[in-house]
Amino acid sequence: MFGVLFERGFDGRTYLEWLLSGLGWTLALAVFGWCFAFAIGITVGVGRTVRNRFVRAVARLYVEVFRNIPVLVQMFVWYFVLPELLPPDIGNRIKQLPPPWGAFFPALICLSTYTGARVAEQVRTGIEALPAGQREAAAALGLNGVKIYRLVLVxxxxxxxxxxLTSEVMGIYKNTSVALTIGLLELTAQARQISEETFQTFAAFGAATLIYLGLALAAYRLMSWLDEAFRIPGMTHDRIRRIRLRRPARESTP
Amino acid sequence: MNGLDFGIVYESLPYLMQGLRFSLLLTVCAFATGMALGIGLALVQHLEIPVAAQLARGYVALIRSVPLILVLFWFFFLVPLVVGALVNGGRPVPIGGVWTAFITFSMFEAAYYSEIIRVGLRSLGRGQYEAAKALSLSTYKTYRYVILPQVVRIASPIILSQTIILFQDTSLVYVLSLTDLVGAASKIAQLNGRLVEMYLTVAAIYLAICCAASQLVAWLRRSHQAAINR
Amino acid sequence: MNPVPSGLPGEASHEKVIELDAVCKNYGRFRALDGIDLDVRRGERIIICGPSGSGKSTLIRCINRIETHDEGRIIVNGQILTEQLKDIATVRRDVGMVFQSFNLFPHLTILENCMLAPVQARGITKAEAREIAMHFLSKVHIPDQVHKYPGQLSGGQQQRVAIARALCMKPQIMLFDEPTSALDPEMVKEVLDTMVQLAAEGMTMLCVTHEMGFAREVADRVVFMDKGTVVECAAPSTFFTAPQSERAQDFLNQIIH
Incomplete structure (x- = not known):
């Protein structure tokens, strides 16, 4: 069934190579996007729990804006709209970025900021679920605000x-496929292209689906490993579940 | 860039609203069908019905692992074949993007709703089942009148936030070239070249609707919390 | 009402380390503290008791500004606690606090719990902090469990670690907020013994507790609170044998029987 993958496309490369290059872009977007999203998520999530009203309002605004606009629309805004709004010389330079970078960077910014908003909500939920005594004890020991967050709460x-976070990780690698709408040849786009070239739709989509399944499994394994590796000795599953249940986390993106 | 001109947007507003109507219709239909299928998938797993439970589990895992766009492509390709095999003696029946969208979103969301319901089913104490059994209710009636109403109530904030995400995801029918809100905007943008104004407007419309909806969810969650704490 | 301290026994010096002057605190419409006057001298041991909701915990939580008071004046170690105070952390470094629910940091080992604040808030070296931590941990008899996590210890052990953790900052004042109320009865004694030992070393202590035996043994003064006010303030011998107010008599009857 997958024999077609070893045939060569118009550029002389095998279709398998097409898929793998698509996978490369998907992974690059997902991995770098996740790193940025994680950093944004912690910063904004912490911002939503601090006492300073202004900081809290800005953090809230960030989350509401980036969470409540579809990824596709955000992708278009970064790709089509932003270069037009910037001063012409900068805008033109962005538009002249050679492919695939011209699509990759907007996609990267889009996925980082969108996923960052979602991670921020999880981080906020986590911080708010902690017993108030943790913050009090840290303050009573004379730690300053930054250190209370960095060493105790976060x-x-x-x-x-x-x-x-596991579902946010799965979310970001699935959302990488939205980048095909601005012309990035990531995994799904390559699968479609192979299908259009060869009419072997089953093989093309099937192979891509298998790769996505593999990625999902890897992400899931990685996160359960992390959960185990960072488990605090003496913290029973039961106690963790009780703290987690205190504030139900929001369901994640498809 | 020669200045923003939102007058253009105003002229095309009726067309945009048509697109929005399609987005909302798709959301509502996918919600209704997806919930019905999702409850079915969850119950099959919860009741451990042999074979069906494994199939449901596999289906949910598969759908949740694959990007929605790829699922849309799959269904766009597969549904004509399946329909053809069923009613047209094996010859594919082209069914078009609109039907593909309705079917895909229903089937896709079913997987997500079923997970929410399944977790809800697990969170309900055994006492409820035992009490229902003690009242000699049949399995069907136990779930229909005792279990599911409670689960749906408990899970309603999560179901609603999932539905907000569903509404946002309907924008992806763009890849099938349908005229939803984004599709309408991009078609006008291609005609008049005003894509900055069009896309900013679309972003604002989504932002307004989804913000309002998530306020509703937050309010629901608070009132739930109050009900639990009482 | 008699907020003015009566004759002070023995070791306490005349230097005031805590001064409370007409301190009030409201939670919405509820008045948790209603004009508290209290001076604490260096080396003094003060037990605060009273019915639940009387404002005892709020009072000592205001002293290290875990809660902020609304009216009146609080001076700790010569620093007035106000909004303007730039670095409340400097005051808190000298005021140790022990909570009812221990509040150890569950993600850090016992040793890390004790080293965290000295390193991060005092800025001393890790080696030095470790030495201090080991010193106080052996003092509370936990030296051989220092690499365990809080969740692996019993409640009594956790509370002793919490005391050691506070002591590692070398505080001049220790606040105890019902340190034994969350403990199983058989663990109360081990914690109280630690506190008695601390009192014997001359630590300035404010302790909210219902352990009247402990109060009798260590207190210089017993402060009895009700409805956000100090109703009585007397040496334990006076307070326990001849309480002045009816409310204190009722309270003592309930506690003892």
């Missing part, structure tokens, strides 16, 4: 939300 909150 490390605990992140451990609590590993399960919901």
């Amino acid at each position: 490390p605990q909150a992140l451990r609590l939300i590993i399960p919901s």
Whole structure:
């Protein structure tokens, strides 16, 4: 069934190579996007829980804007709209970026900021689920605000939300496919292109589906491994579940 | 860039609203069908019905692992074949993007809703089942009148946030060249070259609708929390 | 009402380390503290008791500004606690606090719990912090469990670690907020013994507790609170044998029987 993958396309490369190059772009988007999203998520998520009203409002605004506009529309805004709004010389330089970079960077920014907003909500949920005594004890010991978050609250909150972060990780690699709408030849786009070239739709989509399944499995394994690796000795599953249940996390993106 | 001109947007507003109507219709239909299928998938797993439970589990895992766009492509390709095999003696029946969208979104969301319902089913205490059994209710009636109403109530904030995501995801029918809100905007943008104004407007419309809806979810969640704490 | 301290026994010096002056605190319409006056001298051991909801915990939580008071004046170690105070952390470094629910950091080992604040808030070296931590941990008899996590210890052990953790900052004042209330009865004694030992070393202590035996043994003064006010403030010998107010008599009857 997958024999077609070893035939050569118009550029002389085998279709398997097409798929693998698509996978490469998918992975690059997902991995780098996740790193940025994680950093944004922690910063904004913490921002939503601090006492300073202004910081809280800005963090909230960020989350509402980036979470409530479809990824596709955000992708278009970064790709089509942003270069037009910038000063002409900068805008033109962006538009002249050689492919695939011209599509890759907007896609990367889009997925980072969108996923960042979702991660921020998880981080906030995690911090709010911690007993108030943790913050009080840290403050009573004379730690300053930054250190209370960095050393006491965030490390605990992140451990609590590993399960919901798993679905955000799965979310970002699935959302990479939206980048095909602005012309990035990632995995799904390559599968479609192979299908159009060869009319072997089953093989093309089937292979892509198998690769996505593999990625999902890998992400799931990685996250359960993390959950296990960072489990605090003496913290029973039961106790963790009780803290996690105190605030139900929001269901994740498809 | 020669200045923003939202007057163009105003002229095309009726067309955009038509697109929005399609997005909303797709959301509502996919929600209704997806919930019905999702409850079925969840119950089959919860009741451990042999073979069906494994199939349901596999289906949910598969759908949840694959990007929606790829699923759309799959269905666009597969549904004509399946329909053809069923009613047209094996010859594919072209069914078009609109039907593909309705079928795909229903089937796709079913997997996500079923996970929400399944978790809800697990969270309900055994006492409810035992009480229903003690009242000699049949399995069907137990779930229909005792279990599911509670589960849907508990899970309603999550179901609603999932539906907001579904509404956002309907924008992906763009890849089937349908005229939803985004599709309408991009078609006008191609005609008049005003893509900055068009896409910003679309973003604002989505933002307004989804913000309002998520406020509703937050309110629901708070009132639930209050009900639990009482 | 008699907020003015009566004759002070023995070791306490005349230097005031905590001064509370007409302190009030509201939670919405509820008045948790209603004009508290209290001076604490260096080395003094003060037990605060009273019915639940009387404002005892709020009072000591205001002293290290875990709660903020609304009216009146609080001076700790010569620093007035106000919004303007730039770095409340400097005050808190000198005021140790032990909570009812221990509040150890579950993601850090016992040793890390004790080293965290000295390294991060005092800025001393890790080696030095470890030495101090080991010193206080052996003092509370936990030296051989330092690499365990809080969740692996019993409640009594956790509370002793919490005391050691606070002591590692070398505080001048220790606040105890019902340190034994969350413990199983058989673990209360081990924690109280640790506190008695601390009192014997001359630590300035404010302790909210219902352990009247402990109060009798260590207190210089017993402060009895009700409805956000200090109803009585007397040496334990006076307070336990001849309480002045009816409310204190009722309270003591309930506690003892």
